[in-house]
Amino acid sequence: MxxxxxxxxxxxxxxxxxxxxxxxxxxxxxxxxxxxxxxxxxxxxxxxxxxxxxxxxxxxxxxxxxxxxxxxxxxxxxxxxxxxxxxxxxxxxxxxxxxxxxxxxxxxxxxxxxxxxxxxxxxxxxxxxxxxxxxxxxxxxxxxxxxxxxxxxxxxxxxxxxxxxxxxxxxxxxxxxxxxxxxxxxxxxxxxxxxxxxxxxxxxxxxxxxxxxxxxxxxxxxxxxxxxxxxxxxRKAVCIFEYIYFARPDSIIDGVSVYRARSEMGKVLARESPADADFVSAVPDSGITAAIGYAQESGLPYFEGLIKNRYVGRTFIMPAQSLREASVRLKVNVVRENVKGKSVVLVDDSIVRGTTSRRIVQMIKEAGAKEVHMRVGSPPIIAPCYFGIDMKSREELIAANHTVEEIREIFGADSLAYLSLEGLLEAIKRAGGGRDYCLACLTSRYPVPVPGEECVC
CATH class of the missing domain: 3.60.20.10 (Aminohydrolase, N-terminal nucleophile (Ntn) domain)
Incomplete structure (x- = not known):
């Protein structure tokens, strides 16, 4: 970015x-x-x-x-x-x-x-x-x-x-x-x-x-x-990923509180995809706000199942896939006392390549969790970004090449659900936003002409 x-x-x-x-x-x-x-x-x-x-x-x-x-x-x-x-x-x-x-x-x-x-x-x-x-x-x-x-x-x-x-x-x-x-x-x-x-x-x-x-x-x-x-x-085409992942939650962008938008995403997600579990946890740090919203709406308690090493950067924006994979264990560790024998709703803001998500689900299961129900605070990312986010090809996007059920199996999660596109826009509207966003990575429809892609311009 x-x-x-x-x-x-x-x-x-x-x-x-x-x-x-x-x-x-x-x-x-x-x-x-x-x-x-x-x-x-x-x-x-x-x-x-x-x-x-x-x-x-x-x-x-x-x-x-x-x-x-x-x-x-x-x-x-x-x-x-x-x-x-x-x-x-x-x-x-x-x-x-x-x-x-x-x-x-x-x-x-x-x-x-x-x-x-x-x-x-x-x-x-x-x-x-x-x-x-x-x-x-x-x-x-x-x-x-x-x-x-x-x-x-x-x-x-x-x-x-x-x-x-x-x-x-x-x-x-x-x-x-x-x-x-x-x-x-x-x-x-x-x-x-x-x-x-x-x-x-x-x-x-x-x-x-x-x-x-x-x-x-x-x-x-x-x-x-x-x-x-x-x-x-x-028209406008504000990058929807600013609200999903990139911006700091304490920022306000075009009159919309990023924190409020992510909290609403979690609440809508809880209504769309409830889970029978003991508690809600987040993939830190970017999934925390949506996870809190999910917990509030579902009535489940919120606990930390993962602790982040604050001295490791954001793995999504690391330039090489090998660095992203190697950094997962350095980035987060499981709180075994919280997850052992429990059913956990694990909320993340988005899934791009799936490398981190797959490894984290495995880590929680290895720590003794009975069930892991993965919930994602954005729709599936199915198309590359040509406007400044490092998602260059469909080949590297897990949701562009697999169904939700296939992704669940790859992760080893007991269930997997994404926020719907309608739910995402509803959440941002509830936070004070409009509907003029670039949704290309979620829809494959681009706001300016891109060779080989469908344009809504």
């Missing part, structure tokens, strides 16, 4: 530290690399592989001093997991300095890159974010105007693109017209922050102002803030 930050603060020594804290709050969105770029007469940057705390130290903040700053945490979709693909990307052109941090994925990346190479532009990475950087440079040379550049950029891109950018000393945030990925704005002391999730604003003690609307840009320069409509769209 990736997490992006754009920040302005009149204290140039404090601004990069605040950006660091913001990125730390968004660490769940990407754990492969992190980077910060700042402007002080010219752009300075630091990028590195690993977690935010591993990339930056106190000396870096002195070198990165500047009032205008952007930052990024990454997990790879387009572009391999290596340092040259870490963000932000920086371009120096006739129009000035440009730095770009990108959350999303371009469907027409190859076509755009070929066109730019034919114009003589040289690329140093295989990341689609470098394409965005080069296009912005090109459009700013045409006319040194931020609004013009973003309008031209929007005309060129197909896919998902939530961006934070530096145009010299201007901090800019932009959200694509369908609003695939979240972006919001907050007030911090004498400055402002633009970021992927509201939890980053809270971490700085800031005040949430509002979400950036789909197709809208926010421009911050010299302490002044302006919202500019760049593109119109009659």
């Amino acid at each position: 990736c997490g992006v930050v754009g920040l302005y603060h009149p204290n140039g020594e404090l601004a990069p530290r605040l950006t660091y804290y913001s990125l730390f709050s968004l660490q769940h969105r990407g754990q492969e690399s992190a980077g910060i770029a700042s402007f002080d007469n010219h752009i300075r940057q630091k990028r590195g592989m690993g977690l935010v705390t591993e990339v930056f130290n106190d000396e870096d903040f002195e070198l990165l001093a500047g009032r205008s700053v952007i930052g990024h945490v990454r997990y790879s979709t387009t572009g391999k997991s290596k340092l040259e693909n870490a963000q932000p990307f920086v371009v120096k052109s006739k129009a000035g300095y440009i730095a770009v941090a990108h959350n999303g994925n371009l469907v027409n990346y190859v076509q755009l890159r070929n066109e730019l190479e034919n114009e003589g532009r040289v690329f140093t990475t295989n990341s689609d974010t470098e394409v965005i950087s080069q296009l912005l440079s090109k459009f700013l040379i045409e006319k040194k105007d931020i609004t013009h550049a973003l309008e031209r950029l929007n005309e060129s891109l197909v896919g998902s693109y939530t961006l934070t950018m530096l145009f010299d000393d201007a901090v800019v945030g932009f959200r694509d017209p369908l609003g695939f990925k979240p972006l919001c704005v907050g007030r911090i002391d004498e400055g402002y922050i633009v970021c992927s999730e509201s939890c980053a604003i809270d971490a700085l003690g800031g005040k949430f102002i509002r979400d950036v609307k789909p197709g809208e840009a926010v421009i911050i320069r010299d302490g002044d803030i302006e919202f500019v409509k760049i593109a119109e769209s009659e």
Whole structure:
């Protein structure tokens, strides 16, 4: 998914530290690399592989001093997991300095890159974010105007693109017209922050102002803030996986509390698929909120059947399948005293490849559980994502290749049930949301044209 930050603060020594804290709050969105770029007469940057705390130290903040700053945490979709693909990307052109941090994925990346190479532009990475950087440079040379550049950029891109950018000393945030990925704005002391999730604003003690609307840009320069409509769209396609899994539960996205949405998913799931069991447990951490909702609705007690090692990252967003498999036992351990001889309802937020779920059910059974009833707080994931989630092919998606009963047998669970699509939308509606979401991974119907796929555009 990736997490992006754009920040302005009149204290140039404090601004990069605040950006660091913001990125730390968004660490769940990407754990492969992190980077910060700042402007002080010219752009300075630091990028590195690993977690935010591993990339930056106190000396870096002195070198990165500047009032205008952007930052990024990454997990790879387009572009391999290596340092040259870490963000932000920086371009120096006739129009000035440009730095770009990108959350999303371009469907027409190859076509755009070929066109730019034919114009003589040289690329140093295989990341689609470098394409965005080069296009912005090109459009700013045409006319040194931020609004013009973003309008031209929007005309060129197909896919998902939530961006934070530096145009010299201007901090800019932009959200694509369908609003695939979240972006919001907050007030911090004498400055402002633009970021992927509201939890980053809270971490700085800031005040949430509002979400950036789909197709809208926010421009911050010299302490002044302006919202500019760049593109119109009659519909939205907010990524449903933000509410199911990716976002932190304490965030609010487009007016919807992620915690409330997941709790409602658990409640609807309990009504749709009850189980005769002794207690409800969760696959931590992302399944906890739905499990609590399931327990509340079903009247069953909630206990911890699994304990998570908080020092192991999110296995779903690890880049290699072998790493995901090896990390399961490191990630969670069974509370034997709680599960031995008991029938357990085990609630997870979603099942993608099934590797972790299969191993966890086995672990609980090996610890002496009498029965394990698996319940999933989302519908089956049956189609790949082309917009920034690491689900690249149907071959790796267990629900695209097996029936629910077959999956139950693979896991060794005593029963298995998913939340229905109607139940998912009902849960989000009960949390205050609408129905304008990208459901492609659940329906195989895509909101923008994707070669070889059905489009509902």
